Amino acid sequence: MSKAKFKNPVVKWIDHRLPIFSFMDHELNHYPTPKNLNYFWNFGSLAGIALVTMIITGIVLSMNYTAHVDYAFDSVERIMRDVNHGWLIRYIHMNGASFFFIVVYIHIFRGLYYGSYKAPRELLWILGVLILLLMMATAFMGYVLPWGQMSFWGATVITNLFSAIPLVGESIVTWLWGGFSVDNSTLNRFFSLHFVLPFVIVGVVILHLVALHRFGSNNPIGIDVKGTQDTLPFNPYYTIKDLFGLGVFLTIFAAAVFFFPNFMGHPDNYIEANPMVTPAHIVPEWYFLPFYAILRAIPDKLGGVLFMFGSIAVLFVIPWLDRSSVRSSQFRPIFKIFFWILLADCVLLGYLGAMPAEGIYVILSRIATAYYFFHFLILFPLLPYIEKTKPLPISISEPVLSGSSPASAFAFREKK
Amino acid sequence: MSTKSKTKNNKDEGKRDFLMVSTYAMAGIGAASFAWPLIDQMNPAADTLALASTEIDLSSLEEGQAITVKWRGKPVFVRHRTAEEIKNAQEASIDDMRDPEKDSDRVTNEKYIVLVGVCTHLGCVPLGQKSGDVKGQYGGWFCPCHGSHYDHSGRIRKGPAPTNLAVPSYEFLSDTLIKIG
Amino acid sequence: MNAKPYCFKNKRFIIQSCTILSLFFSSQVCFAAGDKITYPKLDWSFSGITGTFDRSSQQRGLQVYKEVCAGCHGLRLLAYRNLKAIGYNDNEIKAFASENSVNTLNDEGEVVEREARPSDKFVSPYPNEQAARVANGGAYPPDLSLIVKARSDGANYLHALLTGYVDAPDEKKIPDGMYYNKYYPGKLIGMPQPLYEDGVEYADGTKATPDQMAKDVTAFLAWAAEPEMEDRKRLGISVILFLLVLTILSYFTMKQIWAPIKNR
Ligand code: HEM
């Protein structure tokens, strides 16, 4: 690690003993970043900010929330009505979950498009998928807390997935519930886990960043950085770009929080949980819909559950399924077409997840599910054998065709 | 590089620094204002504030008896004082009291003394409401935590408490009905 | 002209993916609005990003709630003190609250009734759900505190439902204790038509047609469900203006900082 020079004597004194300032200087200030990143590289830092926002608003909500079946619903309404700015904090947390997923999904598809999961970034990718899984668990349990009808029936249906496990399924579900139905014990343990899991996510995010900084960011053309002429110091180039991205993101987010706070929610969750009546049309939160569609596409209970979990499990191994050594889709004409088909397929699955499981919707879900697995399990390994990739540029700084003028303007670096 | 382009560069740099400082300053202001709702949510909520008043019916409170009611989560003492207690309270010399206050300044109707039942030392509830309680050297209330003695007017006479027992704001709605808060 | 580095040619990709994503979200809108029964869409004063509640309509709505709905439906999440927000003063609220009574314990530990105070929640007509069901032939009149938020397109739905009592088609058999309503899911509802011409006498002289009463009570209940709405929108506008300025400012700063790189 390059020793940074600090002027402030206090900073110097501390840094000599505990080099956190050197660390931050190295990882956040000088950190060499490919100079050609596009706006899709903004979503990583946005995800981080979304996580922090969720944790801050969550801690504050917990100060006012009561995890008991008799009080949970009313305590959330008290937050909405009586707690100072409670409605704001709750709506930020509620919509924040949706926006967190939007950001993370874009972040993931970015990785798929530019081949960011390929060597040497396999572990970075795996940690990312792990974060996705933890987020899903967290969001699922968080949605149970307001104890509305959708909370209750979502919890019932999702926990019942585990009953598909042969032999021990029923006992596992009873264990998850701490009783014979979703009830007070379930609510309490979900609150406890919902509180703690985000901090586990923070831990995994730190590992994710350590892995990222080992080799640095991938970039839109997917070729390795050849030297300093290909990179820029993170600060000020990407700090300002991230800030601009954050501004755009927050503006859209604020529009949702202040003007359409319940758009992504479900009206039934404003009806208190009633274990005796299931709502006519239960749907999970939108971010689970593609997985829900896969679950329902399979006509067998255990099979559905396996395919659903399989759809995430397969993400863990794609660094080894994709055999092509070219990262970016920009140089893989066929892969690129299939990328868009995959994206459309996932959107279609999301749509189907919200439709009743009948008629044409079931057939479409099956086709879409089949495509999803085909894409990763068959297309990924086989494509490199048939696809002719385009010629790669020599380096990031150089245009593909003409070999002229490598850029190396580092106004800020020179100043330091 | 020519001198001309150099001054242009300097100007650009100046403009850039100005933009950068104002952008980050504004981002800082934004972040700081977001802190306010997070802090303010810890202040009493609207329903808590709304519970700020309580009515107490004194019609069945006999002379010499006391009752304790809950107001804002704290005990409020009401004592129907005997003539002798009133006399004691009124005649005590306030000159050498730690927190000198005349009894007449602490009551609306001299028969009833109304006090927040929280010791001004560190917040314990003093004894003296029940007939069997220890009432301390001055016959009013006695805080067992660190030994504060209060008189019939709830004034601190001995012990570590710095001030007299607080008198809440209250009003008599009728002869025997008071509203606290 | 110098060829731009390959790496900066990403516009098309960005546009493509934005299109796909917006398709996804618009499909979400579609099924949010995809209910089979359609109701008339009214022009509520409180819709839109600057919409606010109409105080006199809310006050009339409170009267309709009190004289018509409150016989069966509670409003348990609202406190009497909240009525301040729709334009009543402390004394009016106190008087309004004191028409109701709540249970309390007396000094002997017996349950007794006392007058409700502004800090009390609206007193529900039945002590519990069981009692409500027994009194209503098995049907449970839901609490109305959140009704406008708990139904999709709640305000239009509520207004439609209240004005949706029409003669049943001849072939339709109406079971005892059920009523035909063209906007109720399934069309058979346990609630008899609540609003009739001049069902209440408005203090402000407004003509109490069923349509008017339905609009007023909906305005009142929309507020009951989202009492924070006006504050929320007001704050939202300043927050968004602030963010827009910040975003534009950071955009120009970014351009400045990146200029030497991009122009090379
Ligand atoms: C990864 C981060 C997080 C996600 C994705 C998440 C997600 C959610 C979701 C979807 C809800 C239901 C919102 C609703 O419909 O009302 C919720 C509620 C809640 N969450 Fe979180 N949460 C996160 C972090 C946290 C943290 C760190 C805490 C506490 C320290 C927390 C505390 C709460 C509480 C108390 C509620 C219930 C109040 C309410 O429903 O509004 N959350 N969360």
Ligand code: FES
């Ligand atoms: S708290 Fe009463 S004497 Fe210390």
